[in-house]
Amino acid sequence: MEPIRVALAGAGNCAWSFSQFTALAQANPEARLPGLMSHTVGGYRLADVTVVAAFDVDAAKVGLPLAEAFAAPAISATAFTALGTDRDAPVLPAPVLDGLEGPLGAVVRPAAAARDATPEHVAKALVEYDVDVLVIALPTGSSRAIRMFANAALAAGVAVVNCTPEELARDAGLRRRFAEAGVVLLGDDLRSHFGATTLHTALIELLLSRGVVLSDTYQLNVGGNTDFLNLADARRSASKFASKANALRAAGMADVDGVAGPTGYIGHLADTKVCFASIKATSVLGSGIEIDVKLTVEDSPNAAGVIANAVRVGKTATDRGLSGVLDDVTALLFKSPPHGLPETEARAAFLGFAS
Template sequence: MIRVGIAGVGNVASALVQGVEYVKQGGKVPGLLNLDYKPEEIEVVLALDIDARKVGKRLSQAIFERPNVVEKYVDVNNDVTVLRGPTLDGMEGILSNVIEEAEERPVDVPEVLRENRVDVLLNLLPTGANKASEYYAESSLKAGSAFINASPSPIVEKFEDDFKKIGVPLLGDDLISQIGGTALHSGIINFLEARGVKVTRSYQIDISGTTETLITLEDWRKEMKKRIKSSYISSQQDGVEVVAGTSDYVQFLGDRRVSYMVIEGEYALGAKVRIDISMKSLDGPNAVAPLLDLIRLAKLLKIKGVGGSPPQVCSHFFKGYPRGRAGDTKAVLQSYLEGLK
């Protein structure tokens, strides 16, 4: 069994917990890596949040509380009680109007990680909760738990050496969705490059009704997301002018996400090409497959004594990891995993 802790019982947590239950019931999630550990071996044994509507409730109930908007796909059988985590910077700006802060005293996170023998702690906090993300990373270090940072907070650069010293993996930053706008956008640029097209400029706009989209209306959070997304996409080809980032919040969309992409380039004789794309997806489920893989990878790396942030893993799963010209990251990852056997 892989014992997992979750920091932040939001929309991604809701989709992941349902995804874990789905595979336990015999459901299949396409695209998963073939690893020694199976998805059905994942068990969420700890959950932490700061919202009064979630703290103190069973995880199976808390994942459907507001402001979560992910739909119910399966009946979840998990009686873990959501514990009160530290607030730190988790209530800044718009979040103070979204979250109903729990009155309970925060638990000692390193202690509860050890008590619950947590193998892997997932950081699913919102964009901009940097102090809280750092606290959970430090707690994982103290407890010896692997840490997966799905948020854009810059954790790998700050803590990689510390995790490497104790032989525990730290995977991050900023999760790439299975079929999100950023993944599709960069994939098209890769395709054009393979066909000899010089991509000159590109932009991406995302619209959704989730809390994460709402809070990125704040300029400083928007710039944080835009910087990471734009850097990730532009790394596919030199000299590409890229602007990418969430642009607006539409409440009735709920977990639905609409992504618009425009890509312009040149090919033979300076001829111009322009691609306009609209993609509609569901935000929560987009995180399920990569997280199921990452949890199992984190456990595998921990057992093998591989500490820190292996680039072969992080460059494939995260937007915020320094990639350079990464090429076919899936092939690089597969080759790396073969070497671990």
């Protein structure tokens, strides 16, 4: 099959892990890679995905080939493998807008070229590089920059995967514009492959399936990458808390006292993310159930597994003449799609689409 040509908006930790995942697949196209939920989606293997360009604003990345940009100081995700055919894809400048507001401004120096970049440059580059799918992996809270990328993709007729919790797919106006233009829009906020939300919602669904009544719950997350640094600022993390609440509601949690979100930056954890989740519930004869779990994962590879599915869904949907938001398929891939589903239903819908 023709390769799926992907551009990355934000050459950060998620982008780095995703690029490594595609490199691993390209090196051995028929291998069943750990963590890849579906070897093919619409006939596309992960080996059929290639990164052709990236956009960033960091002076340590802009103007460099991808392989060198991912050695920048802001990258903390583990290097498991070297990049393959994508290593020479260029990192192009993008308008900074609100991308580096908050704590990130202290650790990332914007490239001079980013100051001159315009949304028109971004749309033009998407056409020039013949991009099929744009993966938006910008810092949470940078709603203006994220929306700029969505509009540039729309102008260029390029499908969008919104990894961030900023509302694109949940925005009815934007959804309609993508549908009318015949362009696919997938989002919002990646549901990590095996992360805090996946575990938390699975436990909630299990308890509810046993007729147990939930009383209260929390999910606290700490980490040490730039995503957690950024999210330590309450002005940047509001959309992440809202997105996680949407995920718990889709799992069936209603009228329950619950809090879930990023709760601290601990630099030495780097790309390690630690989640503490607690659930209290009432069972037979009013007897109590308490669950307290700790989950430790590497944050960015967890995102890569889902991006690997989402880009293939984006291209397959385009091939099939679909456009706008795909309600059933997105429920497995994102925490906060317009219409969430419990995991079991979401997984069946995704596998049905993929086959």
